[in-house]
Amino acid sequence: NAGVMQNPRHLVRRRGQEARLRCSPVKGHSHVYWYRQLPEEGLKFMVYLQKENIIDESGMPKERFSAEFPKEGPSILRIQQVVRGDSAAYFCASSPQQGANTEAFFGQGTRLTVV
């Protein structure tokens, strides 16, 4: 039973390019969350999605960032026109149901470096 799979593990982009981060949740999980972690900091919530729906995007920057979780296929976090400040580790988590009393399973993250 595979856990949360994220790819790529490492991504290097030049300023102004687009970054696409993929997340395949645990099989059977319909709730996906994206978090960003800057060096020496804790994880910061970005967005919560259920299949085909964005439930909570209060942690997403208002520009350049978008997320989707289509009916088929992985969840995608898309960052357009990347800047150096976007360099961070991006983690995806999934759960079978909502609620903080539900264990969330995290992937190993995608480390984005903007040069």
Added chain:
Amino acid sequence: LAKTTQPISMDSYEGQEVNITCSHNNIATNDYITWYQQFPSQGPRFIIQGYKTKVTNEVASLFIPADRKSSTLSLPRVSLSDTAVYYCLVGPEGGGNKLTFGTGTQLKVEL
């Protein structure tokens, strides 16, 4: 979501018991307390969750006093591989989709 406060770092030696305390003075009636562990270059991993009194699993124990304003994660007989960051989170049932991570406690275990 209730804010949590925990020590920035702790040091221990192999074989010792480690107790990490988390303060959450503003915890709400329906909040649960959850602890996650994170190794370098990896995503957080669920350790344990509780609501009150004591919870124990194969990895750790969680002690929660009656007023629930704090909780203590207890790791028995730590080893070098327990070196990691430990996060204490509190959140409401059914509405806590946003896991709020603080800076956590960096536990360093030495020989």
